[in-house]
Amino acid sequence: MVKILILGGGFGGIRAALDLENKLTHSRGSGQEDEAHITLIDKNGYHLFLPALYEVASAYGVKKDPFAVRLKKSICIPYHSIFEGKKLDFIQDEVTKIDLNAKKVFADARVFEYDYLLIALGSQTNDFGIPGVKEYAYQFKSIDDALMVNKKLEESIKRSSVPYPVKIFVCGGGFTGVELAAELSCCAKKVAKVNKIKHKSHTVTLFEAGPKILPMISEEKRQHILRRLTRLGVSVMENSPIEEVGPDFVKLKNGQNMDGNIIVWTAGIKANELLKNVAGLSVSVSGKVITDEFLQVKDSKNVFAIGDNVEFIDPKTQKPVPAFAYVANDQGKVVAENIIRTLQAKKLKSYCPFYSVWVAPAGGKYAIAHLWNGIHITGFLGWVVRELIDLRYMLSILPPGKALSLMWQEVTLFTKND
Ligand SMILES: Cc1cc2nc3c(=O)[nH]c(=O)nc-3n(C[C@H](O)[C@H](O)[C@H](O)COP(=O)(O)OP(=O)(O)OC[C@H]3O[C@@H](n4cnc5c(N)ncnc54)[C@H](O)[C@@H]3O)c2cc1C
Structure with missing residues (x-):
């Protein structure tokens, strides 16, 4: 069975995981073996809905919420709610190292092997080196x-x-x-x-x-x-x-x-620091992963990358595609499709950036x-x-x-x- 490992359960990682699960593991009851084993790792137990973060910062008048439980629940969506009943494994762990040659990912608590890897670890705050x-x-x-x-x-x-x-x-x-x-x-x-x-x-x-x-x-x-x-x-x-x-x-x-x-x-944001230390990974000056038009990482055909941790140059404008949630979501769809097409030895689909809304x-x-x-x-x-x-x-x-x-x-x- 093919092992597909997804790093990061943000907008991109979740979309790819759900699409892969939907298309690859739905031979239930048919007597056929599932084609793939999908695992998603995230350091948190919830998907953070970042577009509403400003609402939490500015919320007022929420009664009976001394420990901010209601506020947290409003934008932290537990992975078990998203993946309930799905044939995929969610593991809460922090990824510490990626070894592309050995096809292994090291996390705090364990080591994961993969046949296909999707890097969707998002971004970090950029302080541009400004003191304080x-x-x-x-x-x-x-x-x-x-x-x-x-x-x-x-x-x-x-x-x-x-x-x-x-x-x-x-x-x-x-x-x-x-x-x-x-x-x-x-x-x-x-x-x-x-x-x-x-x-x-x-x-x-x-x-x-x-x-x-x-x-x-x-x-x-x-x-x-x-x-x-x-x-x-x-x-x-x-x-x-x-x-x-x-x-x-x-x-x-x-x-x-x-x-x-x-x-x-x-x-501003910058690429996830972890990517700097991945031997053999093509990264841009800003530390983001460089992919081809299929969102495949250069020189690693079994590795894909999407979302904020990617620098994808829009061929129309020659500028990087902006870091938007729906961009990561769109890229997640394309990568799910391309992993399936790779398994079926079909021609891959190109990613066409759209971000004008x-x-x-x-x-x-x-x-x-x-x-x-x-x-x-x-x-x-x-x-x-x-x-x-x-x-x-x-x-x-x-x-x-x-x-x-x-x-x-x-x-x-x-x-x-x-
Ligand atoms: C405050 C704020 C507001 C925003 N508002 C909007 C908006 O209104 N509309 C819009 O389109 N975009 C918005 N964005 C941008 C949007 O949220 C991002 O473009 C989007 O989240 C990128 O998706 P992603 O999947 O690449 O990364 P993310 O959604 O950031 O997901 C990355 C995931 O990786 C996990 N992770 C990171 N490091 C590790 C590790 N070492 N081990 C395990 N897991 C790890 C994180 O926990 C996270 O779940 C906003 C961003 C911010 C910060």
């Missing part, structure tokens, strides 16, 4: 990061006093920074209102090193988002590269020192959605579109009852601060 980012800024990549920001925000606003509003800094003007700054501003207002704080309780500043926030979108939509941020009270500082982060300050390259109480880093939530029940064929939906309807996209994803990985229940929990919890 690791030590003093909240990284924004895990449930614990989001819960820490949430706790600190509420505590600080309640303690704020007349000359000392809480200064919230969000560093990085990509989609994550924009949605977080907007929502933190809404949440801070709500905390102040509920606690009857009459003085100016907070300020929110969004820093961007480059000349523009969201440089990848059209100028018209960028201006729209800027107007919305201003309306919510977020100050946007473009052209403001950060030189150093301290326990309670941010120093800009132009010499300006700014005092801040809550500093969140959303300025985006939805930017911008505080409360408001989002700017740029959809297929240039359709543009803004405001409450934009937010509805965003919720429908999330629901569609949940339905693609969970049984309908569980998907609907999870979405209901999300919507009811995350709109309490609006």
Whole structure:
């Protein structure tokens, strides 16, 4: 039986695992042997739904949740819910080493052998070597990061006093920074209102090193988002590269020192560090895996890679495909298909990048959605579109009852601060 090993249960890894399971192990009851044994390894016991991380950081008014259990459950989807009844093994373990020559993967607790390997380990926060980012800024990549920001925000606003509003800094003007700054501003207002704080309780500043926030979108939509941020009270500082982060300050390259109480880093991602030490693995200057058009790793035909840990150059633009959840999901589908085609000695399918759709939530029940064929939906309807996209994803990985229940929990919890 062919052994297929998937490293990482993120957006890419899960899609590949479910598609492979569906197509390769469904000879149940037919008397035929299954063709493959599929194993997925992840260091966590849950799939983290990163697109809603900002909602956890800015949640407020969730009653009877002293240990944040409801908040955690809203975006940490247990693998046993996703893989229940599926013919694949999920192993919770941390991968420490990949040996391509021996076709082995080493994890904390055991060693795995494979015939086909899929590397889908995602990314890590990039601090660009800036002093103090690791030590003093909240990284924004895990449930614990989001819960820490949430706790600190509420505590600080309640303690704020007349000359000392809480200064919230969000560093990085990509989609994550924009949605977080907007929502933190809404949440801070709500905390102040509920606690009857009459003085100016907070300020929110969004820093961007480059000349523009969201440089990848059209100028018209960028201006729209800027107007919305201003309306919510977020100050946007473009052209403001950060030189150093301290326990309670941010120093800009132009010499300006700014005092801040809550500093969140959303300025970029880099490849998973583990990949640097894999002998024989083709990696780019940025440390990401280089694949061919079939998402096969160079010189290793039985190894595939997808998602944030891959640098795939779009032949149309000659630029790397962006790190989006649905990009990883699409790549997961292609790799599942290509592993099956390899087993059947058929021609492989090329990956055709698609990433022109985006939805930017911008505080409360408001989002700017740029959809297929240039359709543009803004405001409450934009937010509805965003919720429908999330629901569609949940339905693609969970049984309908569980998907609907999870979405209901999300919507009811995350709109309490609006
Ligand atoms: C805050 C935030 C908000 C975002 N919002 C959006 C959005 O709204 N829309 C959108 O399209 N994209 C969004 N993204 C980007 C999107 O989440 C990523 O592009 C997507 O998660 C990439 O999928 P992946 O499968 O490559 O990696 P991931 O989803 O990151 O999965 C990688 C998996 O590998 C596991 N792993 C890592 N190292 C190890 C190890 N050593 N051993 C075992 N397991 C390991 C991790 O636990 C994780 O489960 C957001 C990202 C962030 C950080």
